[in-house]
Amino acid sequence: MNPVHKKIPVLIHNGKPVCESLIIVQYIDEVWHDKNPLLPSDPYQRAQARFWADFVDKKVYDCGRRIWATKGEEKEAAKKEFIGIMKKLEGELGNKPYFGGEDFGYVDVALIPFYCWFHAYENFGNFKTETECPKLVEWAKRCMQRESVSKSLADPHKVYEFIVSLKKKLGNE
Amino acid sequence: MQSQRVWLLGFWASPFVQRVKWALKLKGVEYEYIEEDLFDKSSLLLKLNPVQKLVPVLVHNRKPISESILILEYIDEVWKQNPLLPHDPYERAQARFWAKFAEEKVRESTWDALCSRGEEREKAVKSSIEALEKFEEELKLKGTKFFGGETIGFVDLVAGFISYQLPVFEEVGSMKILDSSKFPATFDWIYNFLNHPVIKDDLPAKDLMFDYYAKRSKEISDEKDSCRNA
Numbered sequence: 556m557n558p559v560h561k562k563i564p565v566l567i568h569n570g571k572p573v574c575e576s577l578i579i580v581q582y583i584d585e586v587w588h589d590k591n592p593l594l595p596s597d598p599y600q601r602a603q604a605r606f607w608a609d610f611v612d613k614k615v616y617d618c619g620r621r622i623w624a625t626k627g628e629e630k631e632a633a634k635k636e637f638i639g640i641m642k643k644l645e646g647e648l649g650n651k652p653y654f655g656g657e658d659f660g661y662v663d664v665a666l667i668p669f670y671c672w673f674h675a676y677e678n679f680g681n682f683k684t685e686t687e688c689p690k691l692v693e694w695a696k697r698c699m700q701r702e703s704v705s706k707s708l709a710d711p712h713k714v715y716e717f718i719v720s721l722k723k724k725l726g727n728e
Numbered sequence: 729m730q731s732q733r734v735w736l737l738g739f740w741a742s743p744f745v746q747r748v749k750w751a752l753k754l755k756g757v758e759y760e761y762i763e764e765d766l767f768d769k770s771s772l773l774l775k776l777n778p779v780q781k782l783v784p785v786l787v788h789n790r791k792p793i794s795e796s797i798l799i800l801e802y803i804d805e806v807w808k809q810n811p812l813l814p815h816d817p818y819e820r821a822q823a824r825f826w827a828k829f830a831e832e833k834v835r836e837s838t839w840d841a842l843c844s845r846g847e848e849r850e851k852a853v854k855s856s857i858e859a860l861e862k863f864e865e866e867l868k869l870k871g872t873k874f875f876g877g878e879t880i881g882f883v884d885l886v887a888g889f890i891s892y893q894l895p896v897f898e899e900v901g902s903m904k905i906l907d908s909s910k911f912p913a914t915f916d917w918i919y920n921f922l923n924h925p926v927i928k929d930d931l932p933a934k935d936l937m938f939d940y941y942a943k944r945s946k947e948i949s950d951e952k953d954s955c956r957n958a
Contacts, residue, residue, distance in 0.1 A: 559825075559829065559862055568818075569818075571818055573818070573821045573825075574825055575824075575825055575828060578821050578824045578825055578828070579821070581820075581821070581824065582817055582818070582820070582821040585817040585820065586817050598802055598805040598806050599788075599789070599791050599793070599802070601801075601802070601805065602793045602798050602799075602801065602802040603793075605795075605798045605801065606793075606794065606795055606798055609795060609798065610779070643779065
């Protein structure tokens, strides 16, 4: 279903595969467009939402990975960079309940899945996101009150254990 | 800045800016172009794109939009004539997929190849060729003049750098990436693309590109080497 990248997620709809998570999210938003739109209707607001989701996509996983996969100076640099990324996102959130404004939207969907990885990043990096970016963590907890989020996100402790075993496999202790 | 006017902040050699220029031209949108010196960034650029501090930045109704692929989506949504993306959601998802692929797998690896040396360069050349093979396969499957079908579309604009910039990279780096015997569909596509009326009159000069990329690739490779040896 994904011969080009051989990666998940792959959404299969009417027998046809759609790949790349944010492309899939936009596809879902377009096909099931009459319920709870994720992207705003105004083109400028859509461009802003796409920009920040793209920012999350390009920065968060890679930087987080460097926190748990490296040591010493490299780890410290990754941790500083991660906090910087979170602060930028916190700035973008401002006083809104969600990145989408009053409603849970595209950028919220892009970022919240990483929340269950924060516990692992914090353990490996020896920091607390809540201390550095309290408003962002408030936002994350608000999202976790939504059943669609809390029921689909993995247990942070399981994620941590997964990374520990992954590090062992990679010979990376 | 009058609100209805469209401004584009750019850099003459940038393939990202080029995508936006082509899109605006295809749609018949008039705009004012501001050339930026990327090595001495203006306060205007830093104000309009504080997060990335990069070009292109499109300004419309006094509001800035950055990231070339996102700008193309914005242009397509605001100016509906000559659509860049298909109408059908599945086809749109495919177009977005291949645009992302062209940018992240093809362009980035060709840039890495240009700006590295020795083993690192060989590895990047290999990655570029592998990515272009997938692009070639998709073009063969589609069997149309352009990625967008019989007319230029979203993927063609994003992948357009292959037609005019990659040959310059190959020359600067004395690299062989696009072998015409191995990439017949890509070469046909390049021919069609470069002969399109909107494209052919709007390309940076080859000799200027050669000089610029020869200088930049040396600077970046030297910087990488000195970081390694530090």
